[in-house]
Amino acid sequence: MRWRRVLVALALVTLAAAAGAALARSAGDPGRQDPARAVSAGLRCPACQGESVADSRSPIAAAMRQVVADQLAQGRDGTEVRRWFVQRYGADVLTDPPATGVRLLLWGVPVLTLLAGGYAALRTLRPGAARTGSAAPWTPDARRAWRVASVGVVALVASVAIVADRLDPPARPAPADPVAVALQLAHDLETQDRYDAAAQMYQEALRDRPDDAVRLRLAFALLRAGDGAAAQRTARDVLAREPESPDGLLVLGLAQRNSRSVEAGDTLRHFLAVAPAHPAAAEIRRLLAAGREPTGR
Amino acid sequence: MLGDLGTAGLAVGLACATLTALLWLRVALFGAAVRTARRGTAATLAAAALACGLLETALLRHDFSVRFVAENGGRDVPLYYTLTSLWSALDGSLLLWLLVLGGYAALLARRAYPPRLHAYAMVVVSVVMVFFFALSTFAANPFRAVSPVPVDGPGPNPLLQQHPAMGVHPPLLYAGYLGLVVPFAFALAAPLAGRDGPGWARLARPWALVAWAALTGGVGMGAWWSYAVLGWGGYWAWDPVENASLLPWLTATAFLHTTLVRGRAAWHGALACASFLLVLLGTFLTRSGAVASVHAFTDSPLGPMLLGFVLLAVVVSAVVTGRRAPEPARPGRPRALSRATVVLVHGVLLVTIAAVVLIGTILPLLTTPLTGTRSTVGPAYYQRTAVPLAVVVLLVMGVTPALRVRDRSAALRRLVVPAAAGLGTVALVGLLSRPGPAALTAFGAAGFVLTGLAGDLAHRLRRPGPHRRPGRLAGLVAHAGLALVAVGVAGSSAYGRDAERTLRVGETLRVGDVAVRLVGVDRTGGSGSMAVQARLALTASGRAARTITPALRYHAARDTAVTVPAIGTGPLRDTYVTLLAVSEDSGTASVRLAVNPLVGLIWAGGALTAVSGLLAAAATARPRTRPAARVDRPRPAPVAAGPGAAT
Numbered sequence: 043m044r045w046r047r048v049l050v051a052l053a054l055v056t057l058a059a060a061a062g063a064a065l066a067r068s069a070g071d072p073g074r075q076d077p078a079r080a081v082s083a084g085l086r087c088p089a090c091q092g093e094s095v096a097d098s099r100s101p102i103a104a105a106m107r108q109v110v111a112d113q114l115a116q117g118r119d120g121t122e123v124r125r126w127f128v129q130r131y132g133a134d135v136l137t138d139p140p141a142t143g144v145r146l147l148l149w150g151v152p153v154l155t156l157l158a159g160g161y162a163a164l165r166t167l168r169p170g171a172a173r174t175g176s177a178a179p180w181t182p183d184a185r186r187a188w189r190v191a192s193v194g195v196v197a198l199v200a201s202v203a204i205v206a207d208r209l210d211p212p213a214r215p216a217p218a219d220p221v222a223v224a225l226q227l228a229h230d231l232e233t234q235d236r237y238d239a240a241a242q243m244y245q246e247a248l249r250d251r252p253d254d255a256v257r258l259r260l261a262f263a264l265l266r267a268g269d270g271a272a273a274q275r276t277a278r279d280v281l282a283r284e285p286e287s288p289d290g291l292l293v294l295g296l297a298q299r300n301s302r303s304v305e306a307g308d309t310l311r312h313f314l315a316v317a318p319a320h321p322a323a324a325e326i327r328r329l330l331a332a333g334r335e336p337t338g339r
Numbered sequence: 340m341l342g343d344l345g346t347a348g349l350a351v352g353l354a355c356a357t358l359t360a361l362l363w364l365r366v367a368l369f370g371a372a373v374r375t376a377r378r379g380t381a382a383t384l385a386a387a388a389l390a391c392g393l394l395e396t397a398l399l400r401h402d403f404s405v406r407f408v409a410e411n412g413g414r415d416v417p418l419y420y421t422l423t424s425l426w427s428a429l430d431g432s433l434l435l436w437l438l439v440l441g442g443y444a445a446l447l448a449r450r451a452y453p454p455r456l457h458a459y460a461m462v463v464v465s466v467v468m469v470f471f472f473a474l475s476t477f478a479a480n481p482f483r484a485v486s487p488v489p490v491d492g493p494g495p496n497p498l499l500q501q502h503p504a505m506g507v508h509p510p511l512l513y514a515g516y517l518g519l520v521v522p523f524a525f526a527l528a529a530p531l532a533g534r535d536g537p538g539w540a541r542l543a544r545p546w547a548l549v550a551w552a553a554l555t556g557g558v559g560m561g562a563w564w565s566y567a568v569l570g571w572g573g574y575w576a577w578d579p580v581e582n583a584s585l586l587p588w589l590t591a592t593a594f595l596h597t598t599l600v601r602g603r604a605a606w607h608g609a610l611a612c613a614s615f616l617l618v619l620l621g622t623f624l625t626r627s628g629a630v631a632s633v634h635a636f637t638d639s640p641l642g643p644m645l646l647g648f649v650l651l652a653v654v655v656s657a658v659v660t661g662r663r664a665p666e667p668a669r670p671g672r673p674r675a676l677s678r679a680t681v682v683l684v685h686g687v688l689l690v691t692i693a694a695v696v697l698i699g700t701i702l703p704l705l706t707t708p709l710t711g712t713r714s715t716v717g718p719a720y721y722q723r724t725a726v727p728l729a730v731v732v733l734l735v736m737g738v739t740p741a742l743r744v745r746d747r748s749a750a751l752r753r754l755v756v757p758a759a760a761g762l763g764t765v766a767l768v769g770l771l772s773r774p775g776p777a778a779l780t781a782f783g784a785a786g787f788v789l790t791g792l793a794g795d796l797a798h799r800l801r802r803p804g805p806h807r808r809p810g811r812l813a814g815l816v817a818h819a820g821l822a823l824v825a826v827g828v829a830g831s832s833a834y835g836r837d838a839e840r841t842l843r844v845g846e847t848l849r850v851g852d853v854a855v856r857l858v859g860v861d862r863t864g865g866s867g868s869m870a871v872q873a874r875l876a877l878t879a880s881g882r883a884a885r886t887i888t889p890a891l892r893y894h895a896a897r898d899t900a901v902t903v904p905a906i907g908t909g910p911l912r913d914t915y916v917t918l919l920a921v922s923e924d925s926g927t928a929s930v931r932l933a934v935n936p937l938v939g940l941i942w943a944g945g946a947l948t949a950v951s952g953l954l955a956a957a958a959t960a961r962p963r964t965r966p967a968a969r970v971d972r973p974r975p976a977p978v979a980a981g982p983g984a985a986t
Contacts, residue, residue, distance in 0.1 A: 050755055057762035061783065064769020069776045086715060094717070097571055099919065137717030144706045147698055148720060155694035159687035166603065167680060180531050180659070184368040195360050195466060198651075199353065199473045205644050206478035 081110045081120045085127060086137050088223040094137050101246050105227050105239060112234070130226060221251045228263065237267035254280050254287070261293040265300070273297040288317035292326070299329075342405045345393040345482030352386030352437070353472040359383050360465035367458035367531070376461065380448040383468060384441035391434045394481055395425055404488045407431050407481030413494030413896060415868075420500040426509045427495035429626055429641070430481035437471055439513045440520065444468055447521055452542055453535035459528030464520055470648050478641055493896035497868075501901060504564045512557030512584060516618045518550020519587055522594060523615030526608045527659050540598045540607040545959040547598070547611070551591045552952025558584050559945025570902035570917050572837065572933045574941065575828075577721045582700040583621030589693040590614040593686040600679050606686060612656040617693070619649045624700060676750050678742045685735050688728055695724045726777055733784035733825055736818050737761070740795035756794060761787030774833030781829035788822040810958015816951035823944030830937030837933035839919065843926060850934050852880045853914050855887070860925040869893045871921045873928040877907060877914060889918040889930070912936040 082096035087103040095103045095110075106127075113123045124136065133139040141149055228243035244260035257280050264273035277294035280287050295309035310326050317323060359379030365371040397405045398412050398421050411428050412421065426432040444464045450457070475481075499505050522543040529536035561584065562574040575581060594610035597603045627642025699716040706714035737757055741750040764786035769779050792815050799806050836850050842857040858874040872890035887905040894901065907914040912934055919929040 054755070054759060054762070057759055057766060060766035061762040061769065064766045065776055065779055068769050068773050068779050084719070086717070134714060137715070138719035139714065144702070144709050145714060147705070148702060148716065148724075151698040152691055152695045152724060156687065156691045159690050162605075163683040163687050166606070166683060179533050179536060181533070182368075182531070188364065188368050191364055191462075192361055195357060195364075195469060198466070198470060199357055201647075202470065202473035202644055203477045205647075206474075206640075 077120055078107070078111045078114055081114070081123050082107050084120075084124060084137055085110070085135055088131075088135070101242065102224055102227065105224075105231070105243055108239065109227070109230065130230070131223060221247045221256075224250075225256065225259070228259070232263060232266075237263045241267055241269070254283065258287070258289040258293065261290070261297075265293055265297050270297040270300045274301075286316050288313055288320050291316060292320070292322055295326075341393055341397045341400075341402050342482040342484050345390055345397070345405070346476075346480060348386055348390045348393060349472070349476045349480060349482070352383060352390060353469070353476045355379060355383040355386050356465065356469045356472045360462060360469050363458055363461040363465050367455060367462055370454075373454075373458070376458075377448045380441075380444050380461070380465070383465075383472075384438075384445045387434065387437040387441040387472075390475075391425065391438050394431055394434055395422065397482075398422070398424055401492075403490070403492055404485055405481070406483040406485050409485045409489050409492050411495050412492040414491050416494040416500065419503070419506065420495060423499070423505045423509075424495040427499045427505075430475070430479040432509065433471065433475045433479050434481065435510065436513055436517070437468070437475060439510070440464075440468055440471060440517045443517055443521060447524075447546075453532065456525065456528050456532040456535035456539060456542075459531045460521070460524035463524035463527050467520055474641060474644060478644060491896075494894070497892065497894040497897055497899050497901045498568060501568045501903065502564055504560055504567075508557060508560040508564055511553050511560060515550050515552075515554025515557045516584075516587065516621075518546060518553060519591055519611075519614045519618055521546035521550070522591075522611035523656075526611035527656060529608070530659055530662075537604075540604070540611070543611060544595070544598045545956050547591060547594055547614075548952050548956035548959065551588070551595060552949050552956065554584070554588050554591065555945065555952060556949035558588060559942065559949060562945070563942055566938070567904070567906060570904045572835075572904070572915050572917065572931075572935065574938070577696075577699070577716075577718045579700050580625050582696045583617075583625050586617040586621060586693055586696055586700075587614045589689045589696070590617060593689040596682045597686055600682050603683075606683075608660045610686070610690075612660060613690075613693075616649065616652055616656065617697075619645070619652055620697075623649050676738070676741055676747065681735060681738055681742060685732060688732050688735065692725050692728045692732070695721070695728065699724075722777070729825075730777065730780050730784055733781065733788060733822065736821070737784065737787040737791050739814070739818065740791040740798075753794065754791065757787045757791035760790035772834070774829065778829035778833035781825050785822040785826045785829075788818055792819050792822075808958060809954050813951045813955035813958065816954060817948050820944040820947030820949075820951060823940045823947065825944075827937045827940030827942075827944060830940070831935050834936045835933060837915075837931060839929065839931035841920075841922075841927050841929045848930055848932050850932050853932065853934050854878050855916060855930065855932050856884075857928055857930070858886070860921055860928055861888075862925065868895065871918070871925075872903075873918045873921070873930060875905075875916060875930065877916070879907075879909075879914060887916055889916045891918050891921065908939065910939070913938050 079096050082103075083094045085095040085106060087093050087095050087098035087100060087106070089100045089102045090098045093103075095106045110123055113126065114120075118126075127135050139145060224243050224247040228240040228247070231237070231240035231243060241260055241263040244256055244263055247256050248260065257276055261273045261276040261280070264270075264276060273293055274297040277290045277297065280290040281294065284290065291309055291313035295306055295313055298306035298309055307330065310330055313320070314323055314326060314330075359376060359382070362371070362376035362379050366373055366376050394405070394407060396402075397408050399418075401408065401412055401414055403409045403412065407428070407430050411424050411431065416424065424431070426435045444461070447457075447464060448461055452460070494500065522540075525539040525543040529539040532539075558581075561581065565576075565581075566572070566574040590610050590613045594607065594614060597606045597610060623642065623645035627645055699720055702716050703714055738754065740757070741753045744750040744753060761783040765779055765783035768774065768782050774782070796812070796815060799812070805811060838848060838850050840848050842848055844857050844859060847854050847856045855875040855877050858876055861872050861874065863870045863872075870890050870892045872888045875887050875889070876884040877887050878884045885907070887907060889905040890903040892901045892903060893899075902917050902919070905916045907916075913936075915933040915935055917931045917933075919931055921928045
């Protein structure tokens with residue numbers, strides 16, 4: 043009988059060792075997922091609810107995926123890319139931000155539950171101790187209980203009726219401001235000289251927030267992307283509302299200059315008259331004085 | 340006209356519900372006649388049924404003067420989805436909620452239980468009914484008039500017109516949620532019912548089993564619906580709506596297990612209360628727009644009232660069941676490998692998982708007032724917390740075959756073969772592939788559980804006796820089902836592969852040995868909806884090509900596009916093809932191809948688990964071999980055969 047036990051124990055130990063080896067082999071595997079997807083899956087899409095950048099179909103998520111792919115192509119690793127996003131958009135851009143402050147509850151509550159439950163289970167199982175059992179019986183005075191309870195039931199109905207009368211439908215809080223993220227992304231794209239993509243982002247932002255400041259940024263991006271006609275259209279759109287807009291005049295003038303339009307000089311002089319202290323004013327003066335064709339860049 | 344009738348019906352229902360609650364209270368406090376109170380319950384159910392019927396009629400007749408129909412009806416909606424649109428938005432689904440709750444109340448009213456326990460339990464159920472009737476009447480009345488009357492409506496949310504499960508999933512889920520009101524009512528009634536109180540858990544168990552079976556079916560079907568309709572290829576996203584259905588399931592499962600052991604009154608009460616309180620909390624979370632969710636189909640001003648009711652229920656439960664009477668001590672040490680111990684360990688683990696899911700779900704609500712920013716909790720958190728705990732629960736499940744054996748060494752001997760099978764599974768799978776530690780452990784645990792169950796079944800079938808009855812085997816079936824679900828979840832998440840690309844006509848996209856070739860793109864324009872479908876030739880492992888047609892449907896009325904995935908179901912894996920976008924000239928199509936192994940096991944296991952609950956419930960409904968302890972009570976009054984007297 044004994045040798046049988048030994049054999050069984052040996053077999054189990056062997057199997058356990060093999061299983062341990064298998065687990066170690068599996069744990070050492072970084073996963074065959076492509077790194078871009080792994081990073082995107084860890085980023086939250088700001089324009090949608092509860093979807094990651096990897097799963098979302100929104101244009102913002104597409105742009106963010108592009109940024110991730112670009113950065114990985116530049117040789118950064120996933121952690122660095124994530125850190126870059128956190129620096130720009132805050133820790134909330136991660137689907138799984140680090141546990142700090144309120145987020146400590148995510149670990150504290152389950153641990154406390156486990157401890158409390160374990161303690162209660164031990165007390166229940168402890169032999170010989172007087173255990174807490176069923177709830178202590180109540181013996182209410184029937185008449186008083188009837189008065190209190192009946193008034194309570196009617197009060198419940200009344201309170202619902204009163205509260206319902208005063209409620210307005212809730213305003214939906216946006217999970218994050220998609221426009222702000224789109225603008226930030228567009229700005230990032232501009233710094234990488236990807237003006238086409240930046241212009242698309244600005245257009246995306248405009249759809250949610252038709253704002254002239256954004257329109258001007260769009261006009262600049264279009265100008266740099268080489269789409270002078272669209273840049274002119276956008277600038278005129280702004281100038282129609284605000285004829286003295288310095289940036290509008292600047293973009294319009296530069297775009298006209300690119301398309302060799304005769305109005306370019308007038309527009310740029312108008313710009314200088316309106317905003318002599320504009321950061322670009324010195325450059326424009328130089329251009330006008332030289333009479334050279336600016337490249338728009 | 341229909342609208343006025345409906346509003347009147349709701350008002351009558353509210354009056355009936357209030358009166359019924361007071362009548363049951365008189366039965367409980369003064370021993371008044373049960374018959375009138377029973378009739379009141381039946382009348383309340385009839386009012387709920389009338390309201391549902393009127394709204395359904397308004398939907399079918401396209402009566403757009405009724406607000407709910409104007410917002411959710413549509414002349415182009417197919418008949419089936421017109422019927423199901425009753426529960427496609429909040430106000431209508433509240434009527435279904437009332438109907439199901441009223442049904443449970445009427446069923447409970449007709450049963451013969453110890454009189455005071457019964458009466459107090461009916462008071463609790465009736466008060467819940469009063470609250471929801473008040474909510475429906477004052478805050479979410481679907482019958483309010485619209486002027487001017489529109490000629491057509493937008494139809495229900497397009498996502499809710501994609502899949503026939505829409506007709507089954509919500510009612511099933513409601514049957515699960517609201518069935519849990521009965522154990523809750525008994526738990527609250529027990530301390531008030533004096534001598535009738537003890538032993539309530541045994542009476543509540545069949546109700547909990549039915550509710551649990553329905554809830555299991557509802558959650559499983561919801562996962563299936565999500566997989567087949569939402570088009571992202573997954574079945575569980577740890578989304579607030581999904582979590583809200585999982586929370587009561589976890590505590591109800593723990594309740595069902597603790598009621599197997601005698602003398603755990605404190606646990607029974609706490610778990611029964613927690614289950615229904617979590618149902619109410621889930622209702623608040625998902626019906627108030629409080630948490631952002633992928634598929635919360637409602638956004639309503641009911642949040643404050645629901646939250647108020649949740650808090651009221653928590654306070655009442657705590658006050659009523661909070662004071663504990665000491666029980667006489669029991670001699671003897673509990674054995675480590677005994678049912679009593681394992682059930683408690685398992686209960687603590689399930690409650691911990693529930694705590695994980697709960698805090699993960701409500702954290703966004705807590706961070707907004709505290710920090711000003713909306714913090715979110717993604718799937719990664721649950722994968723690090725809930726998933727390992729679930730694997731541990733699976734391992735605990737594997738110990739069950741050893742529990743019915745008295746002798747300790749014999750009990751351990753029962754576990755040798757399953758343990759070897761589990762470790763062997765881990766070794767074999769882990770050396771042939773690299774699924775990752777969590778999935779690998781889940782495979783091993785499932786092997787451990789399933790082998791143990793097979794051995795246990797063989798043992799039972801060898802010897803005649805009551806342990807061979809289907810009802811006694813229900814636990815085995817449930818465990819087997821859950822082990823299969825675990826294998827399916829682990830397998831599909833570990834071995835799932837996908838790729839997406841923009842294809843020109845004639846180009847091919849490959850994932851492993853599965854390939855799809857774009858044959859063409861068809862556009863069909865219907866009234867109110869346009870559809871684009873891609874015709875793709877699917878070849879898997881060298882077999883002949885089949886044509887599949889994933890589509891994109893655009894619903895003009897709601898300005899939304901819905902992806903309709905094409906799912907090829909195989910015995911061991913699904914091919915899941917989604918159409919993401921189509922170019923203007925129909926020359927190219929962006930396609931996502933995913934291969935999801937073992938997904939079928941999830942649905943099969945879920946179905947098996949749900950059926951096991953019904954098996955166990957059917958077994959408890961049978962007359963017991965031992966005569967139950969006689970309780971002195973007046974003969975139950977003959978049942979009022981009202982319109983709500985369901986049989």
